[in-house]
Amino acid sequence: MAVVQAILDGLMIGGVYAVISIGLTLVFGVMGIVNFAQAEFLMLGMFVAYYAWAWLGLDPLLAAPLAFAVVFVLGAALQHLLIRRVLKAPEVAQIFLTVGLLIVMENAALLMFGSGFKSVSTPYQTASLQLGPLFVSVPYLAAFLMSVASGLVLWLFMKLSWFGKAMRATAQDPMAAKLLGINSDRMHMLAFALGVGLTAFGGAVILPYLTASPTVGGQFVVLMFTVVVLGGLGSVAGAVVGGFAVGIIQSLSGLAFPIQLQNLVLFVVFIGVLAFRPKGLLGAAR
Template identity: 65%
Template sequence: MEIMQSLTDGIMLGGIYGVISIGLSLVFGVLGVVNFAQAQFLMLGMYVSWTLWKLLGIDPILGIPLTGAVVFIIGYLIEKTLIQRILKAPPVAQIFLTVGLMIFLENAVLLIYGSSFQSVVVSYQSLGFHIGSLFISAPYLMAFTAAVIVCAGLWIFLSRSWFGKAIRATSQDSDAAVLCGINVKQVYALAFSIGVALTAIGGAVILPYMTVSPSVGGQFSILMFTVVVLGGLGNVAGALVGGLVVGIIQSLSTMVFPVQLQNLILFIVFIGILAFKPEGLLKEK
């Protein structure tokens, strides 16, 4: 039964990891840029949600649309002013820019909010319930439910809307997309903005059970890259599957190893994937 509890916890964590990481995979799949600042947009999402809660009393889960909109606009401006300039540049230039953006975002938030840890207080924070012998934490369940809804919304957007189809067409062949009349530069801006907004939404859903500080993104960087490498870099569906796998591995590992070694296990998984199956479990066709 302990295994079932760990599997349940791992699935709920994995769904959240999936929505956090999908944005990173989307940005690479469309723009071809590995965004090393992606985790800092999770931190931005947490701070935007915390600000909405602090000033307006808005629950982080209910404030997801506002959080996503704010970070979408920030992402759009960053893509237009910075990212778009290095799309044709050598990979090293892309790395330097996104690493510089990571440092800038972290220090900008440090300047505005300070270094103190912040948290929210919500009515369901300490609640939970039992299903048989399984215990389900209310904050984790709400975060998982929100993550599933967001992932479903992204799938509908990418598969049904004109903009979603334009994004998929551009990711497959940008030259052919131009010939079809698609404004590729606008698609790049849209994809980047959606990608960072999704990661920010992931930050919002975990805020009810986590504290936020300017350095919180660093806790998720290796996790996000493990997820997208596991699912196949650029594969949006693979990021969700990778998130579930990582969540389960992380949860089950606590049955054998101390909690402090969770990240070590992730490092081993990450290195193993790069060494033996670098295309990921779900290679993009």
């Protein structure tokens, strides 16, 4: 029964990992750029939700769409002002820009919010549901359901809307998309804004059981890259599979090893998978 409980906990955590990582793989899939500052947008989403709770009394789960909207606008501005200038530059220039953006955002947050940890208090913070012999933490379940809902909305947007189809066309063949009248610059802006906005949304929904700080991105950046590379960089479905896989591996490894070794077990599995399938679980060969 302990194994079943661990798998259930892993699924709850993995759903959140998936939604915060979808943004990273979406940006790469459409724009072909790896955003090393992606986790800093998660940090911004947490702070937007925190101040919405502190100033407006808004529950972090209800503030998640606000976090998405604020970071969406910021992401669109950053893409227009900075990111688009290096899309055709050598990869090293893209790395330097996004790593520099990471440093600037983290230090700007330290100046604005201070170095302390900030947490919220909600009525359901310590609540849990009992399903027979199993227990489900209400904050984890709420974050999972919100993450699944946002992922479903993104899937519908990409499949059914004109903008989603235009983004997929731009990702597949930018030149052909231009010939069909699609503005690739706008699609790149939309993809980047959506990508960082989804990550901020994920940051808001995990705030009830985590604390916000300017350096919180460091806790997630390696996990995010592990998720998207394990699932297949550029594959949204791969990010979902990778997120659940990482959550379950972490949770199961906690049964047999000290919590300090959770990530060690994860990376051993990660290296083993890539040794036999370098393109990831659902990634396409390039």
